[in-house]
Amino acid sequence: MIANCPDDPQWAGTVPRMARPNELPGPAACQGPASPPGPAACPGPTVEPIFVRLAHPGDAEAIRTIYNVEVTGSTSTLDMVERTPTDQERWMTEHQGAYPAVVAEIETVVAGFGSLTRYRDRPGYSATVEDSVYVDARFRGRGVGRVLLSELVRLADDHGFHSVLARIGGGGEPSIRLHAACGFSVVGVEKEVGRKHGHWIDVTVMQRMV
Numbered sequence: 001m002i003a004n005c006p007d008d009p010q011w012a013g014t015v016p017r018m019a020r021p022n023e024l025p026g027p028a029a030c031q032g033p034a035s036p037p038g039p040a041a042c043p044g045p046t047v048e049p050i051f052v053r054l055a056h057p058g059d060a061e062a063i064r065t066i067y068n069v070e071v072t073g074s075t076s077t078l079d080m081v082e083r084t085p086t087d088q089e090r091w092m093t094e095h096q097g098a099y100p101a102v103v104a105e106i107e108t109v110v111a112g113f114g115s116l117t118r119y120r121d122r123p124g125y126s127a128t129v130e131d132s133v134y135v136d137a138r139f140r141g142r143g144v145g146r147v148l149l150s151e152l153v154r155l156a157d158d159h160g161f162h163s164v165l166a167r168i169g170g171g172g173e174p175s176i177r178l179h180a181a182c183g184f185s186v187v188g189v190e191k192e193v194g195r196k197h198g199h200w201i202d203v204t205v206m207q208r209m210v
Contacts, residue, residue, distance in 0.1 A: 048106060050144060052151045055101040055113060057092055062110035064088040066136050075169045075201050078194045098159045102151050104144045111139035114148035116156060119165060127162040145178050157210040164208050170201040184208040
């Protein structure tokens with residue numbers, strides 16, 4: 001069953017997409033590192049049907065729960081303070097239009113989310129965005145991250161962006177592999193720019209042109 005968005009005009013046009021086993025959403029946006037530019041699917045099958053769609057306000061608590069687990073228990077984000085419901089409401093408002101948030105569902109449960117964010121405030125950087133992908137630990141290893149990232153790259157292309165960046169904190173080897181499989185290349189490592197849980201954190205920067 002595909003979850004429908006509420007009848008709020010600001011969420012109008014939300015179109016659910018589904019990745020069936022051995023299939024990704026189309027037109028898919030990911031590609032292997034050696035492939036030429038252009039839309040192509042990330043390699044590898046999905047384990048089960050995964051629905052991906054634009055996030056709507058009813059997803060706020062599920063997104064907040066997934067994110068706060070990473071805030072308290074990992075270095076995938078350098079946030080130190082858990083998001084409040086008010087924080088999450090503001091985040092949802094900021095992630096629509098050209099900078100959307102998407103969710104992936106398995107059997108109507110939000111299994112993960114992703115988003116595009118403005119890279120820098122200065123106008124000269126307006127053609128570049130950053131992606132973020134977070135998957136609920138219960139659903140990892142089932143193709144959710146690949147479906148989310150594929151959809152984010154597709155949306156970046158649809159919205160006319162030229163470049164997508166990913167900034168991946170220490171311990172993010174699975175995210176580095178995911179981005180590499182979807183056509184991103186490492187363009188640099190920022191050494192010990194963050195500190196969390198008593199450790200200095202390197203940040204790997206990856207990029208894909210769209």
